[in-house]
Amino acid sequence: MITAISSFLEEVLRGEENLSLIDRDNIKIMLEYSDNLIGLLFVNKENPQMREELKTILSKTEENHKAHFTKWTGEISRFADIGELVSKIMK
Amino acid sequence: MEETSIKKLKELTNFDEGIITLSLQDLQEKDLITMSGEAENLSIKVKQKLNPLSCLELPSVFENESIMKFKKYFDLSSFEEEFNQILAQVNEYKEKYREEDVTAEDEKEIAKRVIFIIKEHSNQLNQRPDSKLIKIISKHNYEKIKEFQPFKVFYFMTIFKDNGVVIFSQTSQTLYEMP
Numbered sequence: 001m002i003t004a005i006s007s008f009l010e011e012v013l014r015g016e017e018n019l020s021l022i023d024r025d026n027i028k029i030m031l032e033y034s035d036n037l038i039g040l041l042f043v044n045k046e047n048p049q050m051r052e053e054l055k056t057i058l059s060k061t062e063e064n065h066k067a068h069f070t071k072w073t074g075e076i077s078r079f080a081d082i083g084e085l086v087s088k089i090m091k
Numbered sequence: 092m093e094e095t096s097i098k099k100l101k102e103l104t105n106f107d108e109g110i111i112t113l114s115l116q117d118l119q120e121k122d123l124i125t126m127s128g129e130a131e132n133l134s135i136k137v138k139q140k141l142n143p144l145s146c147l148e149l150p151s152v153f154e155n156e157s158i159m160k161f162k163k164y165f166d167l168s169s170f171e172e173e174f175n176q177i178l179a180q181v182n183e184y185k186e187k188y189r190e191e192d193v194t195a196e197d198e199k200e201i202a203k204r205v206i207f208i209i210k211e212h213s214n215q216l217n218q219r220p221d222s223k224l225i226k227i228i229s230k231h232n233y234e235k236i237k238e239f240q241p242f243k244v245f246y247f248m249t250i251f252k253d254n255g256v257v258i259f260s261q262t263s264q265t266l267y268e269m270p
Contacts (some may be wrong), residue, residue: 025230027245027269036253042246042269045237050244061249076257079249082259086247090263 034058036069050089057085099132201239210233245269
């Protein structure tokens with residue numbers, strides 16, 4: 001699974017156009033973009049409401065960590081608060 | 092009202108004239124009859140007909156045991172109270188079995204729609220499409236059937252655009268169901 005995700009990430013980051021959905025039959029990967037981030041949600045079927053939730057998570061993360069993105073040292077622990085935003089959709 | 096005379100009453104009752112006269116005076120005092128004319132030729136007029144049943148000393152119909160059983164239903168407040176009790180029982184029953192009923196109806200509806208999609212798919216295949224079209228049709232109908240599945244989130248990930256580093260990821264409890 002890690003290999004699959006890695007190869008797919010390369011594809012996403014290399015691409016010039018923003019992909020919004022990757023459909024692999026039994027699994028869909030919903031993608032949303034903000035200024036600094038790409039949000040991905042692995043689901044069993046597409047759901048417009050969940051896409052809106054994904055957009056909200058990204059915009060709130062951008063808002064909460066605006067300063068961190070400009071001078072980011074690579075420390076990911078400071079983004080742990082995203083878990084709270086995600087908890088609503090991850091049940 | 093009818094008119095009569097002492098003579099006719101004597102013939103009818105065989106009572107003594109004195110008794111008849113006393114009875115008539117009593118009835119006149121009660122304003123049930125009026126008497127006019129001379130004593131020998133007295134005319135009696137009935138003002139108000141007497142109800143013969145009122146003279147009978149019957150036990151009260153309303154004290155009858157059978158009537159007593161039904162009496163509570165004649166009382167509006169009691170009836171309303173009992174009616175409300177029945178309504179409450181119906182509501183309780185509905186509340187108790189609501190979930191099962193809804194599920195049963197939902198399942199029927201889903202089954203109906205799935206059958207419709209399968210029939211539609213069968214009809215499309217009977218039109219002998221080429222292999223490429225079969226793949227497209229099958230995928231399309233497969234997605235339709237998948238709509239009946241509950242929505243599941245398996246995995247969430249956030250990537251920093253500049254360097255592609257995953258800054259946050261989280262798996263869900265349904266990850267083990269991910270194909």
